[in-house]
Amino acid sequence: MRSWLFSYPAIISLLLLVFGCTPDDSLTVYSGRSKALVEDLVKDFEEESGINVNVRYGSSTQLSMALMEEGDRSPADLFWSQDAGALGAIHRADRFEQLPEDLLGKLPEEFQSRDGTWVATSGRARVLAYSKSRVDENDLPASVYDLTDEKWQGRVGWAPSNASFQSFLTAMRASQGESETRQWVLGMESNDAQVYSNNNALIQAISAGEIDLAITNHYYLFRYLESDEDYPVDQTFFEEGDPGNLINVSGIGILNHSENKEAARQFAAFLLDEKAQKWFAEQNFEYPVIQGLELTPDGTSLEDIRQVNPELDLNDLEDLDATLQLLREVGLL
Numbered sequence: 001m002r003s004w005l006f007s008y009p010a011i012i013s014l015l016l017l018v019f020g021c022t023p024d025d026s027l028t029v030y031s032g033r034s035k036a037l038v039e040d041l042v043k044d045f046e047e048e049s050g051i052n053v054n055v056r057y058g059s060s061t062q063l064s065m066a067l068m069e070e071g072d073r074s075p076a077d078l079f080w081s082q083d084a085g086a087l088g089a090i091h092r093a094d095r096f097e098q099l100p101e102d103l104l105g106k107l108p109e110e111f112q113s114r115d116g117t118w119v120a121t122s123g124r125a126r127v128l129a130y131s132k133s134r135v136d137e138n139d140l141p142a143s144v145y146d147l148t149d150e151k152w153q154g155r156v157g158w159a160p161s162n163a164s165f166q167s168f169l170t171a172m173r174a175s176q177g178e179s180e181t182r183q184w185v186l187g188m189e190s191n192d193a194q195v196y197s198n199n200n201a202l203i204q205a206i207s208a209g210e211i212d213l214a215i216t217n218h219y220y221l222f223r224y225l226e227s228d229e230d231y232p233v234d235q236t237f238f239e240e241g242d243p244g245n246l247i248n249v250s251g252i253g254i255l256n257h258s259e260n261k262e263a264a265r266q267f268a269a270f271l272l273d274e275k276a277q278k279w280f281a282e283q284n285f286e287y288p289v290i291q292g293l294e295l296t297p298d299g300t301s302l303e304d305i306r307q308v309n310p311e312l313d314l315n316d317l318e319d320l321d322a323t324l325q326l327l328r329e330v331g332l333l
């Protein structure tokens with residue numbers, strides 16, 4: 001009888017024991033997500049897996065440009081992006097590896113690339129924030145298009161230089177068309193929409209009485225509510241499918257030149273595990289993107305946000321340049 005010791009898998013394990021490392025012992029991640037949010041999660045992964053992770057932080061756009069420039073010599077095994085647009089750019093360049101079915105099966109199809117080359121890791125929604133005291137709930141606009149109505153003249157805030165606003169506008173161009181989007185932007189300008197530098201400033205401006213409505217990301221208000229539950233601002237979605245409700249995602253893909261694909265798949269799977277998904281919700285008030293996990297910051301379920309989300313291929317958010325050009329042409333940048 002053959003001893004187990006001489007069986008094939010045992011010999012391989014023995015060799016691994018003797019020679020120690022495999023190429024999978026370390027990973028390099030290019031992260032457009034901030035260090036403050038990501039660092040502890042990465043540490044957890046290192047402890048659980050024994051895989052060492054090097055992270056290069058930067059803006060998602062900068063990192064995607066670096067990946068393009070470095071080509072196959074890039075040290076990156078994974079690209080973890082803050083938004084779908086930068087993932088779309090790498091996807092278009094055919095630089096991502098196909099992800100395994102068991103991973104893809106964890107998320108609804110609108111939160112992954114249609115060809116299965118990247119997956120969302122968490123979601124954030126565009127919403128309408130409004131003053132609790134100066135806006136009657138029954139008067140709330142049903143669509144982002146209604147914000148150009150003279151009823152809201154001078155009362156709406158927006159942040160044209162903010163990356164999330166620009167993603168929303170890129171989505172609007174992709175789903176509604178160039179001329180309709182331009183019309184809307186011009187309509188907002190002539191309705192005296194008030195320009196602010198970022199989403200925090202928008203929420204504060206509502207609270208201070210400078211404006212009554214603002215288009216922003218969903219998680220900012222939660223930060224104010226955390227320290228003051230009577231904060232005088234509330235928020236809502238527009239009607240189902242409205243372009244103003246865009247659900248944008250952070251997401252991750254494995255680069256096809258990586259020599260550490262197994263470890264890279266482990267890392268991606270770790271981010272879609274319940275533990276990490278809860279982390280995003282608790283630390284950043286983001287929406288978990290895996291099916292069957294009902295934990296959300298405000299009682300809105302994944303099904304709810306899927307309902308309101310406009311129909312769109314998130315890879316289309318790649319075309320940021322034309323959005324920036326539009327904003328420059330109308331004097332908003």
Ligand SMILES: [Fe+2]
Binds near residue numbers: 164199217
């Ligand atoms: Fe943000």
